[in-house]
Amino acid sequence: xxxxxxxNVRNVFVRWRAxxxxxxxxxxxxxxxxxxxxxxxxxxxxxxxxxxSRNVMVVRKGSTAESSSxxxxxxxxxxxxxxxxxxxxxxxxMASADMLVLINLPRRPPNEGEAxxxxxxxxxxxxxxxxxxxxxxxxxxTPGKREVVVSKRLAARFANFNVGERFKTGPEWLTVVGWFDxxxxxxxxxxxxxxxxxxxxxxxxxxxxxxxxPKDEASKVKLIQRIENEKRLQLLAFxxxxxxxxxxxxxxxxxxLGGFLATAMxxxxxxxxxxxxxxxxxxxxxxxxTLRVLGYRRRTIVLSFLIExxxxxLIGGILGCLLSLPLNGYATxxxxxxxxxxxxxxxxxxxxxxxxxxxFSLAVGILGTLLPALRASRLPVIAALKxx
Amino acid sequence: xxxxxxxxxxxxxxxxxxxxxxxxxxxSLFLFVTLLVLMREFTLPPEDVGxxxxxAVRNKVSIAVTLPARQLQRLEKIKGVVAVTPFTYFGxxxxxxxxxxxxxxxxxxxxxxxxxxxxKSSPGQIEAWMKDRTSCxxxxxxxxxxxxxxxxxxxxxxxxxxxxxxxxxxxxxxGTLDDRSVFFHHKFLEESLDGxxxxxxxWVRAASAxxxxxxIDAINKAFANSSAEVRAETERAFQMSFVSMWGNxxxxxxxxxxxxxxxxxxxxxxxxxxxxxxxxxxxAVLKALGFRRREIFAFILAESFGLAMVGALVGAGGxxxxxxxxxxxxxxxxxxxxxxxxxKIMGTAFLVASVLGxxxxxxxxxxxxxxxxxxxxxxxD
Numbered sequence: 001x002x003x004x005x006x007x008n009v010r011n012v013f014v015r016w017r018a019x020x021x022x023x024x025x026x027x028x029x030x031x032x033x034x035x036x037x038x039x040x041x042x043x044x045x046x047x048x049x050x051x052x053s054r055n056v057m058v059v060r061k062g063s064t065a066e067s068s069s070x071x072x073x074x075x076x077x078x079x080x081x082x083x084x085x086x087x088x089x090x091x092x093x094m095a096s097a098d099m100l101v102l103i104n105l106p107r108r109p110p111n112e113g114e115a116x117x118x119x120x121x122x123x124x125x126x127x128x129x130x131x132x133x134x135x136x137x138x139x140x141x142t143p144g145k146r147e148v149v150v151s152k153r154l155a156a157r158f159a160n161f162n163v164g165e166r167f168k169t170g171p172e173w174l175t176v177v178g179w180f181d182x183x184x185x186x187x188x189x190x191x192x193x194x195x196x197x198x199x200x201x202x203x204x205x206x207x208x209x210x211x212x213x214p215k216d217e218a219s220k221v222k223l224i225q226r227i228e229n230e231k232r233l234q235l236l237a238f239x240x241x242x243x244x245x246x247x248x249x250x251x252x253x254x255x256x257l258g259g260f261l262a263t264a265m266x267x268x269x270x271x272x273x274x275x276x277x278x279x280x281x282x283x284x285x286x287x288x289x290t291l292r293v294l295g296y297r298r299r300t301i302v303l304s305f306l307i308e309x310x311x312x313x314l315i316g317g318i319l320g321c322l323l324s325l326p327l328n329g330y331a332t333x334x335x336x337x338x339x340x341x342x343x344x345x346x347x348x349x350x351x352x353x354x355x356x357x358x359x360f361s362l363a364v365g366i367l368g369t370l371l372p373a374l375r376a377s378r379l380p381v382i383a384a385l386k387x388x
Numbered sequence: 389x390x391x392x393x394x395x396x397x398x399x400x401x402x403x404x405x406x407x408x409x410x411x412x413x414x415x416s417l418f419l420f421v422t423l424l425v426l427m428r429e430f431t432l433p434p435e436d437v438g439x440x441x442x443x444a445v446r447n448k449v450s451i452a453v454t455l456p457a458r459q460l461q462r463l464e465k466i467k468g469v470v471a472v473t474p475f476t477y478f479g480x481x482x483x484x485x486x487x488x489x490x491x492x493x494x495x496x497x498x499x500x501x502x503x504x505x506x507x508k509s510s511p512g513q514i515e516a517w518m519k520d521r522t523s524c525x526x527x528x529x530x531x532x533x534x535x536x537x538x539x540x541x542x543x544x545x546x547x548x549x550x551x552x553x554x555x556x557x558x559x560x561x562x563g564t565l566d567d568r569s570v571f572f573h574h575k576f577l578e579e580s581l582d583g584x585x586x587x588x589x590x591w592v593r594a595a596s597a598x599x600x601x602x603x604i605d606a607i608n609k610a611f612a613n614s615s616a617e618v619r620a621e622t623e624r625a626f627q628m629s630f631v632s633m634w635g636n637x638x639x640x641x642x643x644x645x646x647x648x649x650x651x652x653x654x655x656x657x658x659x660x661x662x663x664x665x666x667x668x669x670x671x672a673v674l675k676a677l678g679f680r681r682r683e684i685f686a687f688i689l690a691e692s693f694g695l696a697m698v699g700a701l702v703g704a705g706g707x708x709x710x711x712x713x714x715x716x717x718x719x720x721x722x723x724x725x726x727x728x729x730x731x732k733i734m735g736t737a738f739l740v741a742s743v744l745g746x747x748x749x750x751x752x753x754x755x756x757x758x759x760x761x762x763x764x765x766x767x768x769d
Contacts, residue, residue: 021658028651032644039640060550067452068479068548102452104619113632116450157635170449171615202453203615234550249487261644264419265651271412272655275405279662332640335633340452342635 003291003300008308012315015280022276023316026361029265030320034349034357035327036258042332042348043251050185051241055129056223058210061234065338066243067100067118071207075233082226084219085212088125094213096126099198099206102341103169106159116341117158119148119169119191121198121207129211133187138163138178143194146201149178150191153331153344172201186244189336189344211240249337266364273368277309281376288376289384298377305373306366313365317358324349324357391687399691402663406695409659413699413744414706416652417737421707423645424733429724430634430641433627438505440597443604444475444626445590448617454586455616466606468599469592471502474574476588480544480553482534490530490568492544494577495591497525503593506563513538513559521576523558527567529717531560542570551580566717566725592620649740656748660692664752671756672764681757688756689749696745697738704729704737 012019051057058079059069080095087093099121106114127133127140141147155161155176166175174193182188195207214220220239227237281288288301328349336343400406445463447453454476463472476494497518501507509525517525524542531537536557544553555572578584592607594600600622607620621629631638664671671684708729716727756764 021654025651025655028647028654032647036640036644062545062547062550064481064547070550102450104448104450107632114629115633115635116452170453171613171617202449260422261419264415264422265648268412268415268419268651268655271408271415272659275408275412275655275659275662278404278408279666282666332636334635334637335630342633 003296003304005307008304008311011280011284011308012311015283019276019280019312022273023312023319025272026269026313026316026364027319027323029262029269029364030317030357030361031323032265033258033262033360034321034324034353035347036254036261037353037356038324038328038347038349039332039345040251040254040258041350041353042345043254043343044248045348046184046186046188046343046345047244047247048241049132049183050187050244051239052129052131053239053241054213054220055240056212056214056220056237057240057243058212058227058235058237059208061236066098066209067102067339069208071097071210071235073097073206075235076207076210079210079212079227082212082223084214084223084226086215088128092125094125094129096123096129096211097195097207098122098126098209098211099195099202099204100208100339101198101202101204102339105167105169108157108159108161111157115158115335117154117191118189118339118341119193119198121195122192123195126195126211127192129213130187132183132185133180134183136179136181138176141177141193143197146172146174146197147177148174148191148193149180150176151188151344152179152181153188153333154191154342155179156331157333157342157344170201184346186247186343189333189339189342247336247338250334250343262360266360269364270368273309273313273364274371276312277305277369277372278375280308281305281372284376285379285384285387288379289381289387292379292381292384301377302373305376306369309365309369309373310362311365313361313368314358316365317361320361321349321354321357395687395690395694398667398687399694402666405659405663409656409663409695410699410702412655412659413652413696413741414703416648416655417700417703417741418707418710420645420648420652420740421704421729421733421737422711423641423648424736425707425711425727425729426724427638427641427645428728428730428733429726430638431631433624433630438593439623439627441505441594441600442503442623443592443594443600443607443620444623445592445607445618445620446626447589448619451589454588455590455618457585457587459587459590459611459616459618462610463590463592463607466603466610468595468603468606470595471499471593472496473499473503473591474587474589475591476574476577477548478544478546478553478572478577479548480546482542482544484545489533490527490570492570492572494574494588495571496574497571500525500571503591504564505593507561508563509559509561513561516558517571520556520558521573521579522555524555524570524572525559525561526557526570527564528560528562529566529568530570531557533718544570549577549581551577553577553580568717590618591623652740653744653747656692656696656744657751660688660695660748661752661755663691664688664756668756668759668764672759672761675761675764684756685749685753688753689746692749693742693745696741696748700738700741704734704741707737708734 063069076097080093085093085095101119102116103119104114105117136152141149150161160167161176163176166173214223224237227235327347330347333342333344447455473496478492480492482488517523540557542555542557594603604620611618711727711729716724
């Protein structure tokens, strides 16, 4: 014989004063869990959003990251005229030589200190190859005029990054002439300027990497094979978005932190829930006795208490998700382990993450209720009825 | 029965609840201490004796941009400079691991021990290293981790530098804060790259801590307006410059610590209220017997304070014991080195616990004080 659900639902609300602290406690635990994990998701999505499956990226064999790669000018000169590569309306090959350099810049006041920013030199067709990047303020840079375009997201975090302002790096002053938006990709953490000008300023002979756009799927496969096969080049070619989707090193420790916090906090929450439920059982001793007399079985009593605990926790879980939601989409930043530079990303709360949070709260609720529920079911009927 | 006995009897009358309350306070304080330690690790890199004497000289653009080797002559001539060594981060991969747990630096062995005075090694090993250009000095922790012994090969594949290195391990060192790095001849790196005339950074030792600021100033001025301007700063300041790079992670950890404390408060207050509600009648009896409000408040306060303190002892003390006895460097793959529970952190944890104990007593005490004896005696639940 099952107890009507109504009994449990109404119990949760009748004793709201006693349970409100537990519900809030669980809500805060779930909120912390969801927020920390949403950071890891934001980082991963930013990597996953980056790159175009039509592009082929070329780096030096043996380098683990684009920034540690070296590609000579000669290689670029010969590679860009490979017949597999698409040409734009002006007849230029859709091939960009990029150069990456880390520059140390002061943070935007009132924040103190400095951080590394990734400056990318690109060939004139570079922006065209990255269709997800759009200009949102000012204009693109003119080569030779010491001009840079910075990401809108970075501009919020570094001093002198407003359009029209300038900053010094190395011996040169660079003027910010525009802001771009990287559509939540890794490009949101970059500044762009002309590649050959960049090489001149930082006194480099070579490029870091190449980005090529083959004519079609078939020539893409052929191009990658051709670069691999030319042993003389010592270069590695792969599809651009595959490269970025592997950049998850920064997200890993955040996931750990989230897991650790969730575990520790949930243990505390289980203790708190147990306390509440034991008190609840204690206060309802007579009620439970009555139910037993009426013929409800032990396991029904256990089940009913479990449902009550689960319900309680679920309310907490929902509240926790709601508490964390306002931060969804909020941009934040930390050092990226792949690039060793400021990486901007967003708190990204997905439905799947909320569901995980709810399941998590359910687990806390059930674990916290189990022992009190068993105790309730074992109360001797007569003693229970006699108790006041 | 003494008053103390009365309070402890009361606190433990429901042993299960007392235990659960103590445990929930303890777990939260454990977490709180861990977060504070984590925060300290992010904001305060470890410090040792020599670090106030050592000066890091890097390219002004950023740490990732190299400096020309010709700067050495100029550096050596600066007044107050005792020793200079190139300090080039090789960033090689070891045994094809995705994440290499130790850093490798190309240095000048002849100057190395003059700059890094805390390096301790068995007699003869440093000399052997100086003599053999293709040899290297390996930190004790790395030796242990990979079960290496003197005479083994150290093979590294370059990531920043397009070359692979194959070196003989001739020495092991210890005595620094982080005994994991591998040091090898800068000359060997230069040869492996077919003539390379740059260095990653310079590491300089000043004659005394008093002179260090002047040396720093002189170095910065010496290369001002040259093609490779430098940023010289104490090793300490250099390490601290990484702190700012963590960006919002610090705020994140701080906010989580706050939420943990708040949750803790909530739970403690509710437990205490529960405990008091259960014995409303008894408290009314006490009142009827002539105990004053103030005394009853003292009873409740002492009980809640006591529970919170025991919780703090278990939680914060447990954290202290725990972090004292684990090898955090190994567990975190070198991300964290110290993870020290300082007296200040312990103090903060106990302060939080005592505030908790007091605040949790207030609400129940007020409701007891407000209730008349008659109403109190009537209460059933």
